[in-house]
Amino acid sequence: MSEAGIVKEKDDPAVVFRTRGLTKVYEMGSVTVHALRGIDLELSSGELVVLLGPSGSGKSTLLNILGGLDTATGGEVSYLGKDLTKATERELTEYRRYHVGFVFQFYNLIPSLTAVENVSVVTEIAVKPMNPADALAVVGLADRLDHFPSQLSGGEQQRVAIARAISKNPSVLLCDEPTGALDSETGIVVLEALERVNRELGTTTVIITHNVDIAGMADRIIHLSNGLISEVTKNTAKRSPQELHW
Amino acid sequence: MKALDHKLWRDLWGMKGQALAICLVIASGVCTYVLLISTMHSLNLTRDSFYSEYGFADVFASLKRAPEGLRQRISEIPGVNQVETRVMANVKLDIRDFPEPVTARLVSVPDSGSPLLNRLFIRRGRQVDPSKDNEVLVSEAFADAHRLIPGDRFGAVINGKWKTLVVAGVALSPEFVLQSRPGALSPDYKRYAILWMARTPFATAYDMKGAFNDVTMTLSPNALTGDVIARLDELLDNYGGLGAYSRKDQMSNRFLSEEFKQLQRSAQIFPTIFIAVAGFLLNVVISRTVSTQRDQIAALKAFGYDNMSIGIHYVKLVFVIVLIGIALGLGAGIWLGRGLGRIYMEFYRFPYLLNVLKPSVVISASLISILSALAGTLYSVRRAALLPPAEAMRPEPPAQYRRIMLEYLGLGRILSQPTRIIFRNIERRPVKTALTVFGIALASAVMISGRFSSDAIDFMVDVQFRLHHREDMTVTFTEPASGKAVHELQSIPGIEYAEPFRSVPAQLRFGHRTYRTSIEGVRPASRLYQLLDLRLKVVDIPPSGILLTDYLGQMLGIKEGDMLTVEVLEGSRPVLQVPVAGLAKQYIGLMGFMDISALNRLMKEGSAISGAYLATDARYQQQIYRKLVETPRVAGVVVRKEEIKNFYATQAEALLFFTFIATILGGIIAFGVVYNSARISLAERSRELASLRVLGYTRGEISYIFLGELALLTLVSILPGFFIGKGICVYVARALESDLFRIPVVIEPKTYALAAAVVIVSACLSGLIVRHRLDHLDLVAVLKTKE
Numbered sequence A: 001m002s003e004a005g006i007v008k009e010k011d012d013p014a015v016v017f018r019t020r021g022l023t024k025v026y027e028m029g030s031v032t033v034h035a036l037r038g039i040d041l042e043l044s045s046g047e048l049v050v051l052l053g054p055s056g057s058g059k060s061t062l063l064n065i066l067g068g069l070d071t072a073t074g075g076e077v078s079y080l081g082k083d084l085t086k087a088t089e090r091e092l093t094e095y096r097r098y099h100v101g102f103v104f105q106f107y108n109l110i111p112s113l114t115a116v117e118n119v120s121v122v123t124e125i126a127v128k129p130m131n132p133a134d135a136l137a138v139v140g141l142a143d144r145l146d147h148f149p150s151q152l153s154g155g156e157q158q159r160v161a162i163a164r165a166i167s168k169n170p171s172v173l174l175c176d177e178p179t180g181a182l183d184s185e186t187g188i189v190v191l192e193a194l195e196r197v198n199r200e201l202g203t204t205t206v207i208i209t210h211n212v213d214i215a216g217m218a219d220r221i222i223h224l225s226n227g228l229i230s231e232v233t234k235n236t237a238k239r240s241p242q243e244l245h246w
Numbered sequence B: 001m002k003a004l005d006h007k008l009w010r011d012l013w014g015m016k017g018q019a020l021a022i023c024l025v026i027a028s029g030v031c032t033y034v035l036l037i038s039t040m041h042s043l044n045l046t047r048d049s050f051y052s053e054y055g056f057a058d059v060f061a062s063l064k065r066a067p068e069g070l071r072q073r074i075s076e077i078p079g080v081n082q083v084e085t086r087v088m089a090n091v092k093l094d095i096r097d098f099p100e101p102v103t104a105r106l107v108s109v110p111d112s113g114s115p116l117l118n119r120l121f122i123r124r125g126r127q128v129d130p131s132k133d134n135e136v137l138v139s140e141a142f143a144d145a146h147r148l149i150p151g152d153r154f155g156a157v158i159n160g161k162w163k164t165l166v167v168a169g170v171a172l173s174p175e176f177v178l179q180s181r182p183g184a185l186s187p188d189y190k191r192y193a194i195l196w197m198a199r200t201p202f203a204t205a206y207d208m209k210g211a212f213n214d215v216t217m218t219l220s221p222n223a224l225t226g227d228v229i230a231r232l233d234e235l236l237d238n239y240g241g242l243g244a245y246s247r248k249d250q251m252s253n254r255f256l257s258e259e260f261k262q263l264q265r266s267a268q269i270f271p272t273i274f275i276a277v278a279g280f281l282l283n284v285v286i287s288r289t290v291s292t293q294r295d296q297i298a299a300l301k302a303f304g305y306d307n308m309s310i311g312i313h314y315v316k317l318v319f320v321i322v323l324i325g326i327a328l329g330l331g332a333g334i335w336l337g338r339g340l341g342r343i344y345m346e347f348y349r350f351p352y353l354l355n356v357l358k359p360s361v362v363i364s365a366s367l368i369s370i371l372s373a374l375a376g377t378l379y380s381v382r383r384a385a386l387l388p389p390a391e392a393m394r395p396e397p398p399a400q401y402r403r404i405m406l407e408y409l410g411l412g413r414i415l416s417q418p419t420r421i422i423f424r425n426i427e428r429r430p431v432k433t434a435l436t437v438f439g440i441a442l443a444s445a446v447m448i449s450g451r452f453s454s455d456a457i458d459f460m461v462d463v464q465f466r467l468h469h470r471e472d473m474t475v476t477f478t479e480p481a482s483g484k485a486v487h488e489l490q491s492i493p494g495i496e497y498a499e500p501f502r503s504v505p506a507q508l509r510f511g512h513r514t515y516r517t518s519i520e521g522v523r524p525a526s527r528l529y530q531l532l533d534l535r536l537k538v539v540d541i542p543p544s545g546i547l548l549t550d551y552l553g554q555m556l557g558i559k560e561g562d563m564l565t566v567e568v569l570e571g572s573r574p575v576l577q578v579p580v581a582g583l584a585k586q587y588i589g590l591m592g593f594m595d596i597s598a599l600n601r602l603m604k605e606g607s608a609i610s611g612a613y614l615a616t617d618a619r620y621q622q623q624i625y626r627k628l629v630e631t632p633r634v635a636g637v638v639v640r641k642e643e644i645k646n647f648y649a650t651q652a653e654a655l656l657f658f659t660f661i662a663t664i665l666g667g668i669i670a671f672g673v674v675y676n677s678a679r680i681s682l683a684e685r686s687r688e689l690a691s692l693r694v695l696g697y698t699r700g701e702i703s704y705i706f707l708g709e710l711a712l713l714t715l716v717s718i719l720p721g722f723f724i725g726k727g728i729c730v731y732v733a734r735a736l737e738s739d740l741f742r743i744p745v746v747i748e749p750k751t752y753a754l755a756a757a758v759v760i761v762s763a764c765l766s767g768l769i770v771r772h773r774l775d776h777l778d779l780v781a782v783l784k785t786k787e
């Protein structure tokens, strides 16, 4: 497979994601849930963005749509100028395969595979991946390569999930509450890994969190509430993860 | 895809119990298929090669006597290729240390030693010497039964004269692969023999020099058999021809073909059941696996795996299970095939058995299994793969429960809470429940249909030998005798009562349909030979008119009151019109029955009889045999008890073999279905059950909830299983019915009981295994995990 499928139509080279009037409606029998009510957003290359917002505000929904895991109900979303709402199933698969690194809220490791195999699942189909063991070393798990998820703590599992996401050297890294289950010390280790990838490889990174303190490491902080962007703040005093604490 | 393959093996290991159960079901299907089909192929090939190597004839005819010159005219019939004339006779034998009556068919071989047609395979010894008048070749089955070897001697009554014969060799013929006395229930190797003697001494003994009474021939490839037979019958009519027939109606060949038909039928039915069950089990197991792995599938998709590679991953899982099953099945099928081949070789005498396993059998068995397994699983795999990843990542919505019917009826109060859970669970998934019940039902159906032939045979024997035939011995005369012969028999010490019968060979005709058989003249209110109506009630023979075997009536399309044309094949060969007085039930053979005096009147022959049924005093058996063997007029004696005993002896091994296999396979299905449903419910409901435990329910109570459901389904499945089993039996019986025999659909209560028992025991066994897991349910672990 090639990297085809994503036409790099660079009207503004800096813009990686652009959404216009993005909506998502869930129909559940008689109940309709408006998860997203019209999101206008631009994310630039190499940017580290933190998404904040109360539970149910639509953060995961937005991230899923950006990552090609879900489709919008209305509006537009484009990646490097390519309209994701019009992409075929196959184009979406290739987009996910070659461009996106995902860290899920619930880790989603494959229980029957060891840590290093969980990473290999991704590197085996990527173009210029890292060595799985190296990726695990980045998150401080060099000595836990052959452990199964059930033999790892929640935080360790989350770190495997991050190793898995960064191992393919993605162009965008989408993380849904990567530190949700972690104490502040391990949380910082994880965030450092993310920050390093962002800084060294210029990976556009979006991090969802409930933790306002984490916003300190972002270039921009986007607040969602009730399916809409309620506030965007530029972080003028960007801090490294070590300087954070909660 | 290396990492995914690791997942494959570990997933497989995680469900090894279920995978093994499915493997076994598939193996059973493949095994029965390979066993039955390859045995059929092997026998078929062996038969064909034996027939062609040893010149099995195409057309056969017996007659009273014709000059050798007629041979030329026969060979001039268009389409006839090679012709060989023979002399044949029925003889009585006296074997040392075997005090029962033995009869044999004596067949001539040319003096040159080797017949043109129906050539002999000499297993031991040598050809007969035409210059000796006492040398014979003995059929192998008979020689084996009596341990006769070349050089051994035994007594025989040849054309009324006592003679000692010497065994020159032991032989096999394509004409007598199955050696069965005409009219007998089964081959009898101890009491019936085929002997071959050189033509010259044979003809001399029977006063048949320059004449023949039997002819066989081969036809050219494009000859029309029917035409040849018609021309031959015309030619032999003046010489007492008994009607020519083709290879397809030749006794030994006929039985062989019926056997193949039976194998073929079974090879269709049983593997189909197994493969269907396997498909169902795979579907259940894989859809369960897929639904527990929804989030894993979603993650894989999120990383860029496409639907195809995810689908292939699960298909591989199915493949591994199916391939192991196929391999096990092939192995078992080939191994059992050897055993079955040996059993058949006892029955059918071939010089050799060519074992074949056609690649096409292996391929079709594999393809059928693979395709049905895929059909069973593709749907769930597809559904999982098509789910958008974000959707799939969420756990499946909680199951929808409803109040059950019983509760709406206001009966809810009488159910305890756990019982209510059982019923709600069953109601929640009607399709799955129905399929599970159906699957378990198939287990008892397999058992029943596997044991069915044994029950049917018991019943047939009972009807044939306890209701129909009630005599101790049957004596047949060489030629029709006067009624006085009965008094002579009765004067033999030990014979308490004798009842004459007349048997007239005839061609029965109605419209354009004909059937060649014999008409039995029996005494009204006979004590020793009873006729049965369609409901197996004893009926008296009507004073006039003819009763026909029910199946013969169907074949001829004739009913009570119609006029039947009877072309007698004996004496002056009159053609008569006889009204049909009714139909009589008979499972073996087809014939007509008349009042003996009515038959005598019709034949214009006074009080002629063909033989007699005897009631004897068991203490005098041996003296009676001896006396009868010495009576020149007596052609043969059949002892009813011995015939039954022999019948069971010849069938026993085969019956045991099939019952054994059916029991094992039925058990496998029951176990496979019950175990799989148990494991899956356990997986689906361990949280619920653990929660109940935490709430204070005892192990016993949660076992009741869980195993109660399975017990209920197992019990519910038993009755449908009986019906399906019976349905299969009806199908098999219908498919196999022929003029030779009709298998009654009789299933003994003990067969039903055994089927139910095997199913229940298998269910209990899997219940116990699952209960063990249930007892060791790790409450903390179960409740901690998300889902």
Ligand SMILES: Nc1ncnc2c1ncn2[C@@H]1O[C@H](COP(=O)(O)OP(=O)(O)OP(=O)(O)O)[C@@H](O)[C@H]1O
Binding pocket: A026, A027, A028, A033, A034, A035, A053, A054, A055, A056, A057, A058, A059, A060, A061, A062, B394
């Ligand atoms: N599949 C679905 N069907 C119906 N409603 C849904 C579905 N998925 C999400 N929602 C609803 O959409 C809204 C947004 O959900 P989303 O998961 O994006 O919230 P979130 O901001 O990520 O919340 P949290 O911080 O709790 O993870 C919520 O009201 C949620 O209930």
Ligand SMILES: [Mg+2]
Binding pocket: A059, A060, A061, A105, A176
């Ligand atoms: Mg969320």
